[in-house]
Amino acid sequence: MTEPLVLGIETSCDETGVGVVRGHTLLGDALASSVDEHARFGGVVPEVASRAHLEAIVPTMQRALDDAGVTLADIDAIAVTAGPGLAGALLVGVAAAKGYALAAEKPIYGVNHLAAHVAVDTLEHGPLPEPAIALLVSGGHSSLLLVDDLAAGVTPLGATIDDAAGEAFDKVARLLGLPFPGGPPIDRAAREGDGASIVFPRGLTAPKDLARHRFDFSFSGLKTAVARWVEARERMGEPVPVAHVAASFQEAVCDVLTAKAIDACRERGVETLVIGGGVAANSRLRALAEERCAKYGITVRVPRPKLCTDNGAMVAALGSHLVAAGVAPSRLDLPADSAMPLTTVSV
Numbered sequence: 538m539t540e541p542l543v544l545g546i547e548t549s550c551d552e553t554g555v556g557v558v559r560g561h562t563l564l565g566d567a568l569a570s571s572v573d574e575h576a577r578f579g580g581v582v583p584e585v586a587s588r589a590h591l592e593a594i595v596p597t598m599q600r601a602l603d604d605a606g607v608t609l610a611d612i613d614a615i616a617v618t619a620g621p622g623l624a625g626a627l628l629v630g631v632a633a634a635k636g637y638a639l640a641a642e643k644p645i646y647g648v649n650h651l652a653a654h655v656a657v658d659t660l661e662h663g664p665l666p667e668p669a670i671a672l673l674v675s676g677g678h679s680s681l682l683l684v685d686d687l688a689a690g691v692t693p694l695g696a697t698i699d700d701a702a703g704e705a706f707d708k709v710a711r712l713l714g715l716p717f718p719g720g721p722p723i724d725r726a727a728r729e730g731d732g733a734s735i736v737f738p739r740g741l742t743a744p745k746d747l748a749r750h751r752f753d754f755s756f757s758g759l760k761t762a763v764a765r766w767v768e769a770r771e772r773m774g775e776p777v778p779v780a781h782v783a784a785s786f787q788e789a790v791c792d793v794l795t796a797k798a799i800d801a802c803r804e805r806g807v808e809t810l811v812i813g814g815g816v817a818a819n820s821r822l823r824a825l826a827e828e829r830c831a832k833y834g835i836t837v838r839v840p841r842p843k844l845c846t847d848n849g850a851m852v853a854a855l856g857s858h859l860v861a862a863g864v865a866p867s868r869l870d871l872p873a874d875s876a877m878p879l880t881t882v883s884v
């Protein structure tokens with residue numbers, strides 16, 4: 538029996554994504570981004586994002602189907618991000634998915650965007666061994682999760698108590714005069730710098746913090762430390778060594794993320810670490826995770842950078858996993874839930 542053909546729709550933030558997956562194989566993927574329209578504001582403007590989704594959704598859908606060489610009639614199930622994310626942006630995707638599901642008489646799955654960031658790795662590395670620890674690092678979230686059964690739910694072990702990792706990249710990039718979103722330009726600038734040149738703080742790693750926040754993160758103190766350091770240089774009339782600051786900031790983030798992820802694997806006796814979300818595209822994070830996990834016999838799985846940031850393939854991947862696990866579809870009146878908890882994988 539051939540595996541079901543699942544289409545995934547993603548509109549939770551500023552990327553309109555549609556992907557088509559059969560089993561663990563990505564057949565087609567299309568993306569339209571409104572990122573350039575937000576750049577001058579230094580962050581995503583919700584209303585601008587919603588309007589851009591509305592314009593992009595139908596053509597993006599068609600491009601993904603064409604890319605996969607299938608038609609809507611061939612699709613076995615439609616998955617859509619139902620949350621968390623920007624309310625207006627989510628609504629566009631959910632309404633579109635309902636329209637297509639109703640018109641083509643297909644089952645619909647309203648899924649969690651964050652679980653999809655974890656599930657996307659199956660398109661690259663096949664079924665996820667369970668239990669696994671997932672390090673989810675994106676623009677809005679930074680969490681460590683225990684994944685016993687991705688179709689049923691995940692167990693949060695810890696999360697950021699202030700800024701998300703991606704948010705820290707975006708804010709520090711702004712301080713350094715680099716464009717939005719800040720992750721990619723910091724990653725590039727850091728290659729010319731020395732990550733050991735400036736010692737920035739590692740949030741929630743002191744023994745007194747570990748007692749209460751062993752698997753939690755904090756990046757706002759780091760961001761402030763970078764701001765103070767840059768201001769001090771400017772006050773002295775000295776040029777800011779952007780590459781060194783970028784590399785040292787990046788090192789501080791990656792050091793904490795990998796150390797806590799490995800600690801979680803060891804505490805739970807888990808041998809697989811999967812990293813997902815936009816920050817998983819970071820080259821230093823990928824290298825450091827590989828290097829450190831190898832020492833403990835932990836296998837690291839990180840999808841290719843293009844699959845780390847928001848896309849439709851990740852939603853299709855999670856949908857495909859749910860269909861294979863025999864999870865019942867959502868009701869056609871499923872809501873968009875901007876604050877959907879991490880523990881809800883599908884509605």
Ligand SMILES: Nc1ncnc2c1ncn2[C@@H]1O[C@H](COP(=O)(O)OP(=O)(O)OP(=O)(O)O)[C@@H](O)[C@H]1O
Pocket residue numbers: 549550621622650674675676677678702703704706707718719720721724814815816817818819820845846847
């Ligand atoms: N190479 C990179 N290094 C570091 N950060 C990166 C890199 N590429 C992208 N990012 C960061 O990833 C974030 C975007 O990731 P993603 O699209 O998963 O977030 P989001 O969808 O906005 O948030 P969420 O998934 O929490 O709703 C941005 O903050 C961006 O700066």
Ligand SMILES: [Mg+2]
Pocket residue numbers: 650654675676814815846847
């Ligand atoms: Mg995301």
